[in-house]
Amino acid sequence: MHVELDEPKCVASGQCVLAAPEVFDQRDEDGIAFLLNDSPGEGLLDDVREAEAICPAAAIRLVERR
Numbered sequence: 651m652h653v654e655l656d657e658p659k660c661v662a663s664g665q666c667v668l669a670a671p672e673v674f675d676q677r678d679e680d681g682i683a684f685l686l687n688d689s690p691g692e693g694l695l696d697d698v699r700e701a702e703a704i705c706p707a708a709a710i711r712l713v714e715r716r
Contacts, residue, residue, distance in 0.1 A: 652715045653688050653698055659709035666705055670697035683709070 653673060655666075662681030666674040672694055673687050690698055695712070702710040 651689070651695060651698075652713050653685060653690065654711040654713060655683060655685050656707075656709040656711075657682055657684065659707045661707045661709075663706050666701035666710060669701040669704060670694060673698055674701060689715075 655674070660682045662676065662683070664676055664681065664683075666683050667676055670690075673685065673690050674683050675686050676683050687694075698710075698712050702712050
């Protein structure tokens with residue numbers, strides 16, 4: 651699986667960082683999220699799915715790689 655983050659849509663709420671801190675972080679200057687790992691292992695997928703579901707800007711997508 652592959653994580654996509656649409657940074658321009660991000661509203662800097664930090665929910666993704668709380669849900670999946672191994673995958674997301676926030677820039678210090680403006681709080682916009684960025685990816686630490688765009689291809690997390692199976693053990694992190696539930697956390698990423700939670701981050702995707704709670705993102706208020708719908709800026710996160712988890713997509714299957716082919």
